[in-house]
Amino acid sequence: MTYYSNEVARLTKSLYPHDDLTKHIIQSKLFIDKHFSEDINLDKIAGRAMVSKFHFIRVFKKYYGSTPNQYLQNVRIEMAKKLLRKGKSIEEVCYAIGFTSKTSFISLFKKMTGKTPLTFQNKKAILNSN
């Protein structure tokens, strides 16, 4: 056993003592990864959590560094980038990642990436043509 392995074991024991809760939070994260393009909400994400919603959000954030909703937005925007790179239109991308409003998609995209979807796509097109 290295020093590092020992530290990992020690931290795992002290930070994640509840196996069931850990499994549950991981399930919720995987649920988001799979269903991000659908109309999902906190109830669906939390599933059959045996904890209150507030506690669920707090624990999720402790595990992943972001709330379930922030994580969902992150997954959606990452997918949007992939689709924009493939040349999909902003409208197509918007609906493919579970947004119902183009305006809110564009503003979230800009907030998270620093560029509008159109600028992002055009920049990629210029890079690829060189």
Added chain:
Amino acid sequence: MKIKVTSVMVDDQDKALKFYTEKLGFVKKKEVPLGEYKWLTVVSGEEPDGVELLLEPMGFAPARVYQKALKDAGIPLTMFNVDNIQSEYERLERSGVKFSMKPTQMGPATIAVFDDTCGNNIQLVQV
């Protein structure tokens, strides 16, 4: 300000390029002669325009002390994300890569640590 390059210190750049491309599967991006060494970077094939990893020579002797201390303690110098850690672990082990930590769950993440043969421990992470 942007993060374009990060680095791992390597004891031999040619050996490192071989390991990082042939074993790990990264792709060479830049190779620019710089005196006795070179500016040598690789990228992930999945993200060719992503952050570049500089295979940095250790011309500065104290760097070796730092590298060895981390190596001996089993501490990873850096980490790479994978989609399926179990299959990557099996693939790398089959090709002769030595692991000091097999895939191990740590809360929401699963991590594994291998020897890059250039003086470092490298961690794989699946979240």
